[in-house]
Amino acid sequence: LDIRLALTGFGNVGQGLATLLDRYGDTYLKRYGVALRLSGVADRAGAAVSLAGLDPVSLLEAKEQAGTVSAHSSGVPGLHGSDFLDRAQAHILVEAASTNFDDAEPGWSYVCGALERKMDVVLASKGSLALHFRELMENASRRGLQVQYSATVGAPVPSLQIADRALIGSEILAFEGILNGTTHQVLTAMTQGSSYDEGVRQAQEMGIAETDPTLDVDGWDAAAKVAIVANSVFGADLRIGDVDRVGIRGVTAAELAQARESGEAIKLIARAERTEAGVTAWVRPERRPLDDPLGRLRGDAMGIVFFTRPLGAIAATVDPSGESGGISTAMTVLRDVLNLARDRGWTEPHQT
Numbered sequence: 582l583d584i585r586l587a588l589t590g591f592g593n594v595g596q597g598l599a600t601l602l603d604r605y606g607d608t609y610l611k612r613y614g615v616a617l618r619l620s621g622v623a624d625r626a627g628a629a630v631s632l633a634g635l636d637p638v639s640l641l642e643a644k645e646q647a648g649t650v651s652a653h654s655s656g657v658p659g660l661h662g663s664d665f666l667d668r669a670q671a672h673i674l675v676e677a678a679s680t681n682f683d684d685a686e687p688g689w690s691y692v693c694g695a696l697e698r699k700m701d702v703v704l705a706s707k708g709s710l711a712l713h714f715r716e717l718m719e720n721a722s723r724r725g726l727q728v729q730y731s732a733t734v735g736a737p738v739p740s741l742q743i744a745d746r747a748l749i750g751s752e753i754l755a756f757e758g759i760l761n762g763t764t765h766q767v768l769t770a771m772t773q774g775s776s777y778d779e780g781v782r783q784a785q786e787m788g789i790a791e792t793d794p795t796l797d798v799d800g801w802d803a804a805a806k807v808a809i810v811a812n813s814v815f816g817a818d819l820r821i822g823d824v825d826r827v828g829i830r831g832v833t834a835a836e837l838a839q840a841r842e843s844g845e846a847i848k849l850i851a852r853a854e855r856t857e858a859g860v861t862a863w864v865r866p867e868r869r870p871l872d873d874p875l876g877r878l879r880g881d882a883m884g885i886v887f888f889t890r891p892l893g894a895i896a897a898t899v900d901p902s903g904e905s906g907g908i909s910t911a912m913t914v915l916r917d918v919l920n921l922a923r924d925r926g927w928t929e930p931h932q933t
């Protein structure tokens with residue numbers, strides 16, 4: 582079965598997706614019986630569209646050579662918004678454009694437009710979820726459509742899948758995680774003697790830093806993620822502004838060294854818990870023992886621990902794979918796309 586994807590944003594994540602479709606497209610066809618085709622790809626200068634599917638390699642070349650996919654042989658300079666969605670005629674919108682936490686654009690308009698056109702949605706950008714979570718989910722469910730967003734919450738840790746599948750029926754009391762790779766990379770680099778600025782630069786070179794690194798270092802990105810996970814697992818309706826937030830700018834090399842001498846590490850911990858008064862969430866630097874599931878992590882590794890009854894604490898952690906952040910995030914976008922295709926009955930049966 583051909584599945585058409587409309588992709589908005591062709592930066593680290595969008596290009597990662599094109600790279601992976603080139604790498605694994607044939608495998609997915611054989612293994613799952615689905616041909617994932619990019620029927621439209623948009624960046625700031627315009628878009629490329631083809632219902633037969635755009636060749637990922639030639640898209641990457643056009644982007645590299647001309648700086649925009651609209652220079653592709655199927656490119657249309659200035660094509661955006663509703664016109665883009667109409668022409669791409671996709672089954673699924675993959676939203677991977679840069680975002681913000683003021684108005685969530687351009688993602689919010691693309692997501693609403695996609696739902697109006699009966700497209701399912703897979704999100705890499707967090708703005709829409711951090712500002713409009715419940716509205717978005719209700720809109721999709723009214724229309725019988727799916728919104729998947731595992732890439733937004735500390736990809737590639739399968740936090741949402743654990744909560745949704747492995748912990749169904751159990752009580753989740755709280756969860757805490759290292760949900761932001763950039764700040765973790767900076768703290769690890771500072772522990773190893775680098776300056777704060779060097780740590781930020783390393784994260785940018787790895788393709789894991791947000792375009793505007795203040796979103797990472799001041800804890801906004803982690804706050805968005807903890808709100809999104811809390812909304813998903815607790816059925817809460819938190820917005821990013823409801824999360825108490827302290828970033829890592831105040832963490833000093835002396836504090837990191839002192840923690841280490843006591844067998845601990847300072848991590849930017851994001852935590853949410855269900856209390857009698859409702860769901861509360863916060864982000865702040867905290868000390869964790871070096872043998873703790875989160876305290877032992879290094880580099881840009883991420884992880885989450887769910888505190889549950891009666892199963893106890895369940896942790897999932899992912900060590901850096903060596904692939905760029907864009908590739909790892911794109912892999913989790915594909916995970917959502919393939920799971921969505923399976924839920925819809927588009928994949929062939931008896932395949933995993």
Ligand SMILES: NC(=O)c1ccc[n+]([C@@H]2O[C@H](COP(=O)([O-])OP(=O)(O)OC[C@H]3O[C@@H](n4cnc5c(N)ncnc54)[C@H](OP(=O)(O)O)[C@@H]3O)[C@@H](O)[C@H]2O)c1
Binds near residue numbers: 592624791907
């Ligand atoms: N990088 C990661 O590992 C990661 C992880 C999780 C989530 N995310 C989220 O995923 C999204 C993409 O991240 P990224 O690292 O790929 O960012 P990026 O490298 O900065 O790329 C952003 C892309 O969005 C495009 N864009 C901006 N405004 C647009 C508009 N109005 N219409 C169409 N395209 C537009 C940009 O176009 P131009 O190319 O023309 O500038 C660019 O291609 C972000 O929202 C980010 O927060 C990223």
